[in-house]
């Protein structure tokens with residue numbers, strides 16, 4: 001029997017990390033869903049602690065997908081461009097509200113000639129991260145196509161979307177503000193949560209991945225609670241929730257588990 005090393009203390013999530021922009025957030029709550037908090041306290045999270053959630057990272061070539069993952073997982077930054085051939089992945093272990101939770105971060109190739117191989121790994125994602133370069137308008141326009149391709153392999157009702165603007169360090173504030181306006185529109189249209197990051201300086205990188213981990217964990221626990229209630233009474237039981245705020249998925253609905 002193999003024993004996993006303890007989760008690093010800097011991967012412990014005790015509170016819900018906040019969104020980057022309220023206008024384009026997956027939900028407006030400032031704390032974890034009350035059903036999730038109590039399920040964790042009472043150790044009713046079922047198999048969530050043993051699962052590995054798949055996160056795919058897609059977007060145009062050279063927008064900075066590999067650098068984003070490397071900054072978070074290895075705290076490194078390479079200024080030389082080396083194209084990803086096909087796919088690559090990194091594992092990250094977290095502890096959320098006392099429950100172990102693992103993310104598998106899939107770095108995919110943006111180059112057209114490798115896209116075909118990469119797309120065979122899109123299936124089964126719990127979250128899709130679509131990256132564009134805030135200094136490159138075309139890369140933002142192309143995010144719609146990246147999303148469409150990734151959704152062909154996934155169930156839009158059960159996947160969380162994040163739109164990430166990269167290379168913020170290269171964009172002077174006035175220019176960045178203009179780029180952000182366009183990006184927020186695209187994020188709202190896609191029903192994605194928007195973030196802007198720099199892998200060179202590390203700005204927002206940790207905050208972003210903590211938010212991804214927290215929201216995927218939350219949706220996994222809610223799904224598990226719904227499944228276990230359904231098992232108990234032989235029918236689908238809705239999780240009672242007093243909050244009317246939105247929790248969007250790619251289909252623009254609350255995930256089945258939160259309705």
Ligand SMILES: Nc1nc2c(ncn2[C@@H]2O[C@H](COP(=O)(O)OP(=O)(O)OP(=O)(O)O)[C@@H](O)[C@H]2O)c(=O)[nH]1
Pocket residue numbers: 059060061062063064065066067068078079080081082083084085108109110111166167168169170197198199200201
């Ligand atoms: N200044 C700056 N440069 C960055 C940043 N992120 C990435 N880069 C540079 O952009 C180039 C491409 O980065 P990658 O991470 O390899 O891009 P990619 O999206 O993985 O590219 P593909 O593998 O071809 O899809 C590299 O030269 C990086 O050093 C950033 O935040 N700031």
